[in-house]
Amino acid sequence: MPVFTKKNLIRYPFYLLYSLTLILTGIVTYHNWIVGAVGFLLLFTFLALFVKMERIMFNEFESYISMLSHRLKKVGEEALMEMPIGIMLFNEDFQVEWTNPFLASCFAEDTLVGRSLYDVAESLIPLIKQEVESEVVTLHDRKFKVIIKREERLLYFFDITEQTEIEKLYEDERTVLAIIFLDNYDELTQGMDDQLKSNLNSQVTSLINNWANESGVFIKRTSSDKFIAVMNEQILIQLERSKFSILDKVREETSKQSIPLTLSVGVGTGGSTLPELGALAQSSLDLALGRGGDQVAIKQPNGKVKFYGGKTNPMEKRTRVRARVISHALKELVTESGKVIIMGHKFPDMDAIGSAIGILKVAQVNQKEGFIVLDMNQIDTGVQRLLEEIKKKPDLWSRFITPEEALNILTDDTLLVVVDTHKPSLVIEERLINKIENIIVIDHHRRGEEFIEDPLLVYMEPYASSTAELVTELLEYQPKRFKIDMLEATALLAGIIVDTKSFTLRTGSRTFDAASFLRSQGADTVLVQKFLKEDLNQYVQRARFIENAEIYRDGIAISKGEEDETYDHVLIAQAADTLLGISGVGASFVISKRRDQQVGISARSLGDINVQVIMEGLQGGGHLTNAATQLNNLTLHEAEERLKKVIDDYLEGGKKS
16 A cells, blocks of 8 residues: 655656546547657656656755754753753662753752752652652742652652742732621610710720731721721731730720720631621621630631630620520420420530420420430439439429430421530430431530531520529520429529539629529529539549649649549549639649540639630630530540640640630
8 A cells, every 4th residue: 555645645646647648648649649749748848847846845845854853852952951840860769860950950059960869858758658649849948849750760840939929929918807896895885974985985996996007907897896807818817926916905905994895806718709708707706706705716618717815704794685585586486396305415414404404394384395315324423313303203204215215206396405515516416416407505605616507596695604594594584374393493503503613603693593583483402402412432532633633834733533443524523623722723624534435624713714715725615714625545644745735835825715
């Protein structure tokens, strides 16, 4: 078969046409030899001219191909040697065999040949051994994207320093929105005369404006108690480094005039659109307020939240109006449901059981069937004594069911009320949260990052002493055609007494109002003391915790149990409370193995140290003065070391949130 080259594409059609013409000329010669002879002469002349032209064209084509090949070879050599892409060949011992001049210039050396990669760029060795295809590395203050060809032992270096700087500039200039809220402005200014209110407004506005001007933040007051702030990511980073000093400045300056005004700031960052940033900022503000105010919450689209501030005890600012509104909303939701299931946290205490009994009463008042979920394997001594009394009342005892029974009786219109916690991981049965759509959350703890998703109603008041106090107020605004049983009232009162340490901690005027109401309903304080009586062995164990305590830094007591012993979580909490009563101790931490083999840490404080923040550093939470956490797969010594590190970070300004 003929090979169809560019030369043949011209030659074959010509020869075909020439052959046909030659045949025709032969036929003409047969009839007229003179005309034929002229025709043959012309044909041979034309053939000679064609062959000559073809040879010229072929020579020119060969010359062009040769020149093009030379140019391509030269371009390849220049690309290899001159283009701003680093190329390196190395051997099995990580010795540099060859580099192009560009890569050598990046290392400010004439040649790298013969040098070891350990000396030239040691950071590349792990990448080569880990079989990474590409990675960004920093060499001599420049950023390179390195592509690794292991079979050829070849490295390509792409300088992306400018690209990285542009990306950083873009990140630094991204818009950040913040909402600044004056926590207790309405409460403080209520009853103030116009001059005093005007002076307070001028002082606060001046402080915030000066802070904004110094930080490069645009700020605008939108109402008497709210500001909108616009900044970029770079400014936000600087504000985080200063731990949002405006919080302390406003609190300190206003407290000099006996007006303890505080700020809460919600920050939205990382959003792609302004509405998304606004939603993040509002959500962050809600989170900051839900944790008691006087702090900054920074929420990102990935759900991560950072907190700063929150170093003061939250001021009581809930109102009777809010309690009445929540009570009415609770009544409506209970009425619309088929049945009500109430659930507290794992290893429930008096507050969780008492508030659950209170919500059960709300369901009964509104003629709805209610049940309390309880795991009998997670009961401490005090709660066990309460349950023994409840067993004497069959109507009330029949309302207590196991998690499995609760899962079997739920229907589409079942209402779930979660009390004394808002974290899905802490409830007695998490499957109930996943299977029941209608959920209410009632809690007195500061809100954390983990939260039950999409509840119908949330009543969270970190200013309250206990969830039992909140539930008691809700009961007061339910229909008046009911009488709380003595044992039910006693259980609620026990919850308040336990969480306030007999009205000594986190006790406000509303706490005494709730206790007074319960006493009027027949609550028995003697019976409460019976529930709270201690076992002799527990008393001795607690004394050992006190004996083993050591003072870490100024006024911080840390005690830990025996490595091979397990302790009840209530005992741990009691030991922390007892340590707090020792002279010179401002905060106490007790570490021990729990019955579930986790390491539990119970933390207490008189208010100067925010133990909630310290426990959040260990994935826990709670209140400013009362918090805890549970850690997995750690020894007591390892847990103690982690605790001390978090305490150090807190005291040295690592995260004073």
